[in-house]
Amino acid sequence: MKTTTKRLLFSTVLTLFLGFVAVSVIHKRYSVLAYTLVQIKATGACVSCSLANFDLQHLDLSGVDLSGANLTGANLEATDLSDANLSGAILTGANLHKAILHKAKLLGAELSSADLSGAYLAKSNLSGTHLTEANLSGADLSNGNLIDSNLTKADLSYVNLYLTNLLRANLTRTDLTNANLLDAYLAETILDLTDLSGANLSGVDLRGTTLHNVVFCQTKMPDGAVNNTRCPQL
Numbered sequence: 121m122k123t124t125t126k127r128l129l130f131s132t133v134l135t136l137f138l139g140f141v142a143v144s145v146i147h148k149r150y151s152v153l154a155y156t157l158v159q160i161k162a163t164g165a166c167v168s169c170s171l172a173n174f175d176l177q178h179l180d181l182s183g184v185d186l187s188g189a190n191l192t193g194a195n196l197e198a199t200d201l202s203d204a205n206l207s208g209a210i211l212t213g214a215n216l217h218k219a220i221l222h223k224a225k226l227l228g229a230e231l232s233s234a235d236l237s238g239a240y241l242a243k244s245n246l247s248g249t250h251l252t253e254a255n256l257s258g259a260d261l262s263n264g265n266l267i268d269s270n271l272t273k274a275d276l277s278y279v280n281l282y283l284t285n286l287l288r289a290n291l292t293r294t295d296l297t298n299a300n301l302l303d304a305y306l307a308e309t310i311l312d313l314t315d316l317s318g319a320n321l322s323g324v325d326l327r328g329t330t331l332h333n334v335v336f337c338q339t340k341m342p343d344g345a346v347n348n349t350r351c352p353q354l
Contacts, residue, residue, distance in 0.1 A: 160184055177215075187225075237275075317351070 153174055160166050165185035172192040182202040191211045200220045207227040211234050218238040225245050232252040236259050245265045253273045262282040270290045277297045285305045291314050298318040308328040317337035324342045337351035 182220075 156166065156169065156171065156174075157179075160181070164183060166189055167185055168188035168190075169186075170190045171186075171194055172190050173194060174191075175195045176191075176199055177195045177197040178199060180200045181204055182200045183204060184201070185205045186201075186209055187205045188208045189206070189210070191206075191209055191214050193213045194211070195215045196211075196219050197215050197217045198219060199216075201224050202220050202222040203224060204221070205225045206229050207225050208229060209226070210230045212230055212232050214231070214234045216234055216236045216239050219236070219240070221239060221241045221244050223243045224241070226249050227245055228248045228250075229246070230250050231254050232250050233254060234251070235255045236251075237255045237257045239256070239259045241259060241261045241264055243263045244261070246261075246269055247265050247267045249266070249269045251269060251271045251274050254271070255275045256271075256279050257275045258278045259276075260280045261284050262280045264281075264284045266289050267285055267287045268289065269286070271294050272290055273293045274291075275295045276291075276299055277295050279296070279299045281299060281301045281304045283303050284301075286309050287305055288308045289306075290310045292310055293313045294311075294315075296314055296316050296319050299316075300320050301322075301324050302320055303323040304321075305325050306329050307325050309326075310330045311334055312330055312332040313334070314331075315335040316339045317335055318339065320340045321342050322340055322344060326342060334350075336347035336349040339347045341347050
């Protein structure tokens with residue numbers, strides 16, 4: 121057998137073998153996912169389980185107990201997680217775009233670099249949650265609890281924070297452009313280097329709030345006045 125033929129045969133066998141391995145891995149992964157979903161449906165819980173990188177988009181997981189679960193990199197786009205318990209869950213880098221998290225519990229959850237753009241989080245409890253560099257653009261967090269949460273470098277542009285409690289939250293370098301903070305509670309909050317261009321701060325409680333090098337541009341202040349401090353257009 122010529123060397124070229126041997127190499128071709130070896131290459132073909134190797135390709136078939138790798139293809140078989142890949143199919144086996146995918147089959148196993150989906151089998152695990154299917155089994156896990158059956159268990160969740162039967163028990164309503166998946167406490168401290170591993171769902172990292174799983175595709176869970178568009179599913180109905182409302183009311184499910186996922187406390188302490190590992191959902192790192194999971195795809196939860198448009199998933200219904202209303203009233204779900206995600207306290208202590210790890211959702212680093214997870215996709216929660218347009219997810220429904222109405223009245224969900226996310227106390228102490230890890231959501232750094234997660235995509236929560238357009239998500240519905242009204243009346244949710246995110247106390248002590250880590251949201252560093254998370255994308256919450258256009259999300260609805262009205263009537264929510266963000267006490268002691270870390271939102272450093274997060275994107276909160278066009279977010280709805282009406283009546284939201286942000287007591288002692290860290291919003292350093294956060295993008296709050298065009299955000300609605302009407303009647304929100306920001307006492308003792310850190311807003312250093314935050315961009316509040318176009319934001320509505322009407323009725324906001326800013327007692328004890330740190331406001332170093334904040335960008336105010338067409339910003340509506342608590343007293344109704346418009347603040348253009350450090351406005352680049354003027």
